Amino acid sequence: MSPAPPRPFQLAASGPLLGEVTVPGDKSISHRAVMFASLAVGESRIEGLLEGEDVLATAAAMRAMGADIARDDAGVWRIHGVGVGGLLQPERALEMGNSGTSTRLLMGLVASHAITATFVGDASLSRRPMARVAEPLRRMGANIAASPGDTLPLMVRGLCPAVPIEYRLPVASAQVKSAVLLAGLNTPGITRVIERVPTRDHSERMLRGFGAELTVEPGPDGTVISIRGEAELRPQDVIVPGDPSSAAFWAVAALIVPGSDLLIRNVLLNPTRAGVYEALRMMGGDIAVQDEREVGGERVGDLRVRNSALTGIEVPPDLAPSMIDEYPALFVAAAFAHGVTVARGAHELRVKESDRVAAMAAALAAAGVATTEHDDGLTVQGSGGEPLPGGGRVATRLDHRIAMSMAVAGLHVRRPLAIDDAAPIATSYPGFLDTMARLGLAPTWLNA
Incomplete structure (x- = not known):
C-alpha cells in the first residue's frame, strides 16, 4: 500500500x-462484529459499522479468508460466514494498513486454523511490537515468524488442533486477551485468560451474543475468562x-x-x-x-x-x-x-x-x-x-x-x-x- x-x-x-x-x-465493536460474523454460519447484518480504514482492513482480510462481505445501498453490511474452523488460505499477504487491532486479533484467529497468513502494514504499524500477542499464540502451537523485534512483516502458520492454555496477562491488554480467546474458538477444550486489571470487554460480550460458550468469573489472581473451543457461532444482527x-x-x-x-x-x-x-x-x-x-x-x-x-x-x-x-x-x-x-x-x-x-x-x-x-x-x-x-x-x-x-x-x-x-x-x-x-x-x- x-x-x-x-x-x-x-x-x-x-x-x-x-x-x-x-x-x-465504535471501532472496537466494528472490528469484532466483522470477525465474528465471518465465523458464523449464515447471514449477519451490521448497522452503523465504522467505515474507517482500520475496519475496512479487517473486512478485506476476512474476505480474503473466505467470508462473503458486502455493503448495501442503505449502509448495512451483510456477511455470510465460513464457520469456525472454515477459514481459507489467503492468496496473498493481508494488508493491515495502520491497524494494530486488526493485526493482533487476526493473528489469534489464524493461530488455530490450518492456514498460513502473512501480515504487512504501513510504516507506523511496522514499528509496533507484536511480541505480547505472539508469545501466548506460540504456546498454543502457532508458528510465528516475525521481523526483528517481533514486528511486521510477520507470518503466522496456524496449528489445528491447537493446544488450549491458561494465560495470565502480564499487562492489561484487551487485544492480547481477545487474540487468545479467538485462538481458543477453534481449539478443543477450554482456553482461559486471567486478567488482573479489567480491560474493554467487547469480545466477551459479543462472543456470547454470537453463541460461544464463554464464562467470566472472579478468581484468586483476577478475572478468569474461559472459552470452550470448537464453537459454533450463530449469525446476528448487530447495531454498532x-x-x-x-x-x-x-x-x-x-x-x-x-x-x-x-x-x-x-x-x-x-x-x-x-x-x-x-x-x-x-x-x-x-x-x-x-x-x-x-x-x-x-x-x-x-x-x-x-x-x-x-x-x-x-x-x-x-x-x-x-x-x-x-x-x-x-x-x-x-x-x-x-x-x-x-x-x-x-x-x-x-x-x-x-x-x-x-x-x-x-x-x-x-x-x-x-x-x-x-x-x-x-x-x-x-x-x-x-x-x-x-x-x-x-x-x-x-x-x-x-x-x-x-x-x-x-x-x-x-x-x-x-x-x-x-x-x-x-x-x-x-x-x-x-x-x-x-x-x-x-x-x-x-x-x-
Whole structure:
C-alpha cells in the first residue's frame, strides 16, 4: 500500500460549538462484529459499522479468508460466514494498513486454523511490537515468524488442533486477551485468560451474543475468562453504537471553547471505555448523560457537554485501561486547565500508532504548552482557560489521534496552529474534518 500524500491544514480560534453531532460507529465493536460474523454460519447484518480504514482492513482480510462481505445501498453490511474452523488460505499477504487491532486479533484467529497468513502494514504499524500477542499464540502451537523485534512483516502458520492454555496477562491488554480467546474458538477444550486489571470487554460480550460458550468469573489472581473451543457461532444482527474515543474529541472541544453547548448522540458508555469522561468530570467538566439506554447488550447514551472551567488533577493510574486511546484528547484538555495535570500509569502509550507520550509532548510544545515527559505519561501545565499561544506546526507522526487532538487544540489559540497531515484521520474517523466544518470550525488547507 503506497502512503497517502500529506494533507497539511491549519486551525484558528472559532466560535462556540453549538448543536449536536453524531460520531461514527465504535471501532472496537466494528472490528469484532466483522470477525465474528465471518465465523458464523449464515447471514449477519451490521448497522452503523465504522467505515474507517482500520475496519475496512479487517473486512478485506476476512474476505480474503473466505467470508462473503458486502455493503448495501442503505449502509448495512451483510456477511455470510465460513464457520469456525472454515477459514481459507489467503492468496496473498493481508494488508493491515495502520491497524494494530486488526493485526493482533487476526493473528489469534489464524493461530488455530490450518492456514498460513502473512501480515504487512504501513510504516507506523511496522514499528509496533507484536511480541505480547505472539508469545501466548506460540504456546498454543502457532508458528510465528516475525521481523526483528517481533514486528511486521510477520507470518503466522496456524496449528489445528491447537493446544488450549491458561494465560495470565502480564499487562492489561484487551487485544492480547481477545487474540487468545479467538485462538481458543477453534481449539478443543477450554482456553482461559486471567486478567488482573479489567480491560474493554467487547469480545466477551459479543462472543456470547454470537453463541460461544464463554464464562467470566472472579478468581484468586483476577478475572478468569474461559472459552470452550470448537464453537459454533450463530449469525446476528448487530447495531454498532457511537465510538466513545471519537466522541472524546468533541467533548474536549466543547469543554475548552468558550460558550460551547454540544450534544453528542448515541455514544457507547461501556464502563471499560468511559475512563476519559470520569477524568474530565474530575477536572470539573460539565458532561451529562441523557437518554441512557441499552443497545445490543451495551450501555448507550447522549452526552451534553458545556464549556467549563477545568482544574488540573492527578489522573488516577487505574483509569488507564479504560481510557488508553483517549490520553491525547485528555492532554489537550489539561493544556487549558487551571494548574498542572499529572497523568501517569500509561506505559502503553509508548507503543501505540506513535509514541504518544513523545508525540503529544512535541505537539503541545508546538502550540506553546509546557510539558514534562515521564516513561508512563505526561505532566501538562495548563493555560487557566486562556487561548494557547499557537503559531507552531504539529507533527502527527502518522497517528490519527494526534491529528484530531491537536485539531481540537487549534480551536482556542491566539495564532493559527498548523498540522502536518490530515490523511491519518481516515484511519478511524473519515468525516471528522467535515463535521468540524459543519459546526463552523472549518480548517484551512495548506500547501504540503
